[in-house]
Every structure is written in structure tokens, then in C-alpha cells.
Amino acid sequence: MMKNASESFHIETYFEAPIDKVWYSIATAEGMNTYLTYKAELRGKNEQPKPGDHFLLNYGDIENDQYILQFDKNDTFRVKDTYESISPDGSVQTFQVQTSTMLIKERDNLTKLTLMVEGFESDTYGQWFRECMRLGWTRSLLNLKSVLELGMDLRTPLFSYPRLGVLNCTVNEEQKLEHNYADTGNYLLEVFPNSPASKAGLEKGDIIIALNNKETANYDEFVRVISSFNIEKDAINIKYLRNGSSHYTQAYLSLEGNFTGLVDTDEDTFDDIRQKRENLAKQRSSSGSLWKKDKGGKR
Structure with missing residues (x-):
């Protein structure tokens, strides 16, 4: 299905933190691990991120391959996101957005971050993905504000419900x-x-x-x-x-x-999680029929 650029969202957040610290948090693997991901790593030929490189981010039973489109230090970080999510039955679903852009500017001793995520599919699953991502990013940026300003990582209370x-x-x-x-x-x-x-x-x-x-x-x-x-x-x-x-x-x-989706990725890889869920699904339903999607349904 074609992407619709109007299917998008944006979030603005102000931080009482230097622009260098905000940039480090949003645009380096080490920084992402302080507030956003379980594991983040840079994959590419360069020591420093450049367009064409990838960040691989893990959120438990979700992985995100970020293809870097633009990397202008202390200004613009733009990527194309490809998410893979493991369902309870072990099947893996893929969702994409055209671009996720973070713009940062210094304003009156504050750092302003503007997040723009564009290009969701216009069907109902695209709507779910957009609503889920927008709320997830709202909570994650709240956590980044807490990490930078208070030194407190709130991921557990924000997502462990x-x-x-x-x-x-x-x-x-x-x-x-x-x-x-x-x-x-x-x-x-x-x-x-x-x-x-x-x-x-x-x-x-x-x-x-x-x-x-x-x-x-x-x-x-x-x-x-x-x-x-x-x-x-x-x-x-x-x-x-x-x-x-x-x-x-x-x-x-x-x-x-x-x-x-809160799983220990120090013990299990993404594929381990998928295999365990697939095996559990088979144990719970020997025929497997309970885990099949409707033929007319979309994933």
C-alpha cells in the first residue's frame, strides 16, 4: 500500500540541558541506551555515524533498523525506520515509516527538540502503529527529560504496566x-x-x-x-x-x-524470543488453529 505523507505526528520537547548532551542522547548508540532502548549499536564502516549507516535498536520483542538519511551534529538526525515485532505466537510483523526526523535548537538556555515521524500506511494497522508510536515516543522523551534533568531513568514505571x-x-x-x-x-x-x-x-x-x-x-x-x-x-x-x-x-x-514485550535480552536474542513464543503457541494448541490469523485479516 502506498504511504500517505499526511499520516504523521510531531512532538516538541524542551530540555534544561546543553545541546551537546541532547544530541548525544538521541544520535549515538550509547546515548540511546540511557533512555530509549535495551540495546543499540551502530552498524557501518565509519567510526562516527554517517548517511548510509544503520543503527540497530532493540526494545525487547521489537527491533528497529534505522537507516541514517541525514546526520548533522547538533542540528538534524533523520532516519528511515523498519520495525520488526514478535507477536505472542512467534510470528514476526514488519512496519515501516518513511522518515523520523529529530531537529534540535538552542533557545533561551534550553534545548528544543522537535520529533517528526512521517509516512505511515493509511489503513487501520497504520493508524494503530502511528498511535502506538506517538504515545511511545511521548513517554520516551519524558524519560529523556527525566534522565537529563533529574538523573532518573523512568522506563520501568512508564512501560511496565x-x-x-x-x-x-x-x-x-x-x-x-x-x-x-x-x-x-x-x-x-x-x-x-x-x-x-x-x-x-x-x-x-x-x-x-x-x-x-x-x-x-x-x-x-x-x-x-x-x-x-x-x-x-x-x-x-x-x-x-x-x-x-x-x-x-x-x-x-x-x-x-x-x-x-518486556523480556530479558541479556539472556535471549531476538530470534530466541521468536522461537520460544512459537514453541509455546504450539504447546497451547496442538493443532495450531488458535494462532492462525483470519484469512481476510491484515498484519
Whole structure:
């Protein structure tokens, strides 16, 4: 599918830190490891990054190959991102964006960073990827601000929250028309087998309206609400829409690495993680049928 340049987002952040420190954090492998990635490394023929080189970034069950397009120190860092993500069944999905650009400028004893990410696919999975990336970058830049200004790495509290085991996005106009729905909520693109959502009876195509009576009008609100649940012991109440009717169910959220993506990359490589999940999927369903995607579905 063709990319649509209008499918993009940008974030502006100000840091009480010298421009050299901000540049080091965003444009070197060592700096990325302080706030963003589990492991980052430069791959290329040059000791210093240059256009044509690659950064390989690992986020647990996600890897990102960054192809460097522009590298102007203390000014512009532009890359093309290719993400590979391991699903709970061990399959690997690939997502791309045309460009991710970071511009930094000194302003009144502050350093301003502008992040622009452009070129997401215009289908529903592209929408999910864009919403997921925008919120992920918002939290990561908040963490960078904390690292640079307070010396505190907040990755664990920012990203270690229980999961429902779904892929979801803000319900869009096409989905509203399909489901005869005029309100807000989160559309379920995928419900992973053996996940809390699956065990609670949720299905692909359902629209989650509220969690524990807290409205989840869009993707950001969904993550904000679910991030407030920091234990697995108590079931949460879920209000959702299916075939035009409201329903209620309960789910016990999970901190299992298959759903959080938080795995120990010091023990397992990216391929090790994929193989373990594939084997687990086969054990849970000897026929494998529970893990097959719908023929008409997109990944």
C-alpha cells in the first residue's frame, strides 16, 4: 500500500540541558541506551555515524533498523525506520515509516527538540502503529527529560504496566459505519489467544468503551487508564460494544512478557524470543488453529 505523507505526528520537547548532551542522547548508540532502548549499536564502516549507516535498536520483542538519511551534529538526525515485532505466537510483523526526523535548537538556555515521524500506511494497522508510536515516543522523551534533568531513568514505571493482550486503536469513521456506532472507544484489531482479553470473551472487532467505569475514548486514554492498574490480582470490569449492543465482562490483566514485550535480552536474542513464543503457541494448541490469523485479516 502506498504511504500517505499526511499520516504523521510531531512532538516538541524542551530540555534544561546543553545541546551537546541532547544530541548525544538521541544520535549515538550509547546515548540511546540511557533512555530509549535495551540495546543499540551502530552498524557501518565509519567510526562516527554517517548517511548510509544503520543503527540497530532493540526494545525487547521489537527491533528497529534505522537507516541514517541525514546526520548533522547538533542540528538534524533523520532516519528511515523498519520495525520488526514478535507477536505472542512467534510470528514476526514488519512496519515501516518513511522518515523520523529529530531537529534540535538552542533557545533561551534550553534545548528544543522537535520529533517528526512521517509516512505511515493509511489503513487501520497504520493508524494503530502511528498511535502506538506517538504515545511511545511521548513517554520516551519524558524519560529523556527525566534522565537529563533529574538523573532518573523512568522506563520501568512508564512501560511496565499490565496488558490486556490486544492490538487496539481509536475507533475511526469506517469502523463506526461498519458497526453502526456513533460514539468513541477503542477498536480491537487483534485479540491474542490465551490473553486476558481472549479469556474474558473479547473478540476482534469489539469496541472497548470503558475500563473500570473509566471511559477510553481514544488510544491515549486506553493506555492511560490501563497503566493505572499496577497489580494482576483484581479483575477489571470492561464495557464493550459488539454488533451494536453493549456488553460487560471482566479480565485479569497480565504482566507476561508475551504481552508486555518486556523480556530479558541479556539472556535471549531476538530470534530466541521468536522461537520460544512459537514453541509455546504450539504447546497451547496442538493443532495450531488458535494462532492462525483470519484469512481476510491484515498484519
